[in-house]
Amino acid sequence: MKPEITTIAVKGLGGGLPDTIPVVLFPGEKGGTLRVLKNEIEQxxxxxxxxxxxATVTTLLSFIELVNRHKDDDSAIFAKTDWPKPALTAVLDYHTLDGSPRNADHRVLYTFPITPEFQAWIDNVGKKFEQAEFAAFLEDHAAELAAPLDAEKIEFERLFKATLAAPNELISLARDLDIRVGQRFKQAVKLQSGEVELSFTEEHTNATGEKITVPGIFMIAMPAFVDGAQVRIPARLRYRATGGSVVWFYDLYRWQDELRDRVSQDLAKAGKDTGLPTFEGSPETTSRGL
Structure with missing residues (x-):
């Protein structure tokens, strides 16, 4: 007898199976043999x-547009909102609301690429600058110095008990520092305003050097993520006098919290613009390791 193609019903034997599967029946003694056709068909x-x-995208807008292109009613968005590796992951074939499992291995990933400007500020937090180095750094990053808003001035001057500088005051400080290169630090005087007056003197004289006024805090503002919205972060300006010279450094106040807030806002926007549910956390790992 010739082999024949037939089907076997498998409905009800478990999720993820079709109602029937095609097989080849080879008649013979003891009922013959069966061969599943899947491998032959797949060829x-x-x-x-x-x-x-x-798919990995580099902007929030691209993430939203690509998700909208491929989503269905059961797609979902997950977010890792904390530093150092924030990310949005859309699982386009996520498990259904009625409890049916799906493969969950078609995804869109957005990892919030940091702008070069903000990366420079992060990289130099706590770095000790000589006078000339710090003057050059402030000059190079003048575009990211921001005028404080009235509410910021009230909040941060009260918090740090120091003056919050305007951008032009920081640029003036940078120029004053550049002039003082080669001069020795003499003394520092804390003013009632929270500013500090530094005195310098020429090494070969005993004359009293001219004073420069140093504010305690300043604001920076720029997009933290490529093509993203601006973040505004206060920076504490500090110095250390050692052996007649001054080194400068700064701290960014709670900048990780500011980035987390920015990511949370972008997650909310992604949910609104795609109409999908959002969750803080990570989706299940699939057998493919995604």
Whole structure:
């Protein structure tokens, strides 16, 4: 007898199975033998059986547009909002609301690329600058210095008990520091305003050097993420006098919290613009390790 193609019903044997599967029946003694046709059929496939893999985008807008292109009613967005590796992950074939499992391995990933400008501020937090180095740094990053808002001035001057400087005051400080290169630090006087007056003197004289006024805090403002919205962060300006010279450094006040807040806002925007549910956390790891 010749082999024949037939089907076997598998409905009800578990999730993820079709109602029937095709097999080849080879008649013979003891009922003959069966061969499943899946492997033979797969040899002739000209396209993938389903969508899978992870697309990585570099802007929030691209994330939203790509998710909208591929989403369905059961897609979901997950977010890691804390530093150092914030990310949004859309699982386009996420498990259904009625409890049916799906593959969950077709995804879109956005990892919040940091702008070069903000990366420079992060990289130099706590770094000790000589006078000339710090003057050059402030000059190079003048575009990121921001005028304080009235509410910021009230909040941070009260918090740090120091004067919050305007951008022009920081640029003036940078120029004053540049002039003082080669001069020796003499003394510092804390003013009632929270500013500090530094005195310098020429090494070969005993004359009293001219004073420069140093504010205690200043604001920076720039996009933290590529093509993202601005963040505003206060920076504490500090110095240390050693052996007749001064080194400068700064701290960014709670900048990780500011970035977390920015990521949370972007997560809310992604949810609103895609119409998908959002969750803080990570989706399940699939067998493909995604």
């Amino acid at each position: 002739f496939r000209t396209g993938p059986d389903r969508r899978r893999g992870t």
